[in-house]
Amino acid sequence: MKRIFLGISVVLAVFISGFLFKSFSAPSLATTSIEDALKNQWGIIGQTIHIEPIEDQVVVFSKKGTGDSYTLRSDFVRRNLFGWKWVWGGGFGGYTGQYIEQVPGITSPLLWGELRNNKIQKVKVTNVSKGNFYEAKTVSYLDTRIWFVFPSKNDKVLNIEGISEKGEVIDSQKID
Incomplete structure (x- = not known):
């Protein structure tokens, strides 16, 4: 009986240690706010x-830099028992879009x-x-306007259309 108890105790100790190590390992320590995690x-x-819940x-969509020299970023931040933790992110500068096919914990890609x-x-x-189609959500903040959508992961070839107030297609791009 003591051996069974000892065995279960060792397994639990290893599990708890692994969980704590993963939660507190660098570079993304769990913090009290989303901004601190970033x-x-x-x-x-x-x-x-x-900031869009998913x-x-x-x-978290953000802009770093000023004038013509800036980078737009999207960062995924998850709340756990100890606070907020950065999960994944990326950014771009010099072009106008990004397709993120797979992020840990998210079932849909981000476009x-x-x-x-x-x-x-x-x-x-x-x-x-x-x-089938998706109407993207658009967001404006100061001088920056972005759009985003979470399409199905089964959608392989997508056509993106920028539409005017009158319903005219102003810009169109195909991605695959």
Whole structure:
């Protein structure tokens, strides 16, 4: 009986130690705020454009830099028992969009970009093979406008259309 108890105790101790190590391991220590989690990962986080809840975490869209020299980022941050922890992120500069196919803990990919043409009022993303479509959410903050959508992971070829207030297609891009 003592051997069984000792065996179970050792297994539990190893499990708890592994959990604590994973939760507190560098570079992304669990912190009390989303901003602190991003600062632990990147140092300076820049200007937060929007925070969007998705499943059991949030996506933080941000802008770092000024003028024509800036980077747009999307970072996934998850809340755990000890606070907020950075999960995954990436950014771009010099072009207008990003497709993130797989993020730990998220069942849908993220497709997002910057709206640089002021005539575009909404963005429509269509699955070319199936014909189903998504209307992207658009967000403005100061001088930056972004759009984003969480399409199905089965959508392989997508057409992105920037649409004017009158319903005219102003810009169109296909990704696969």
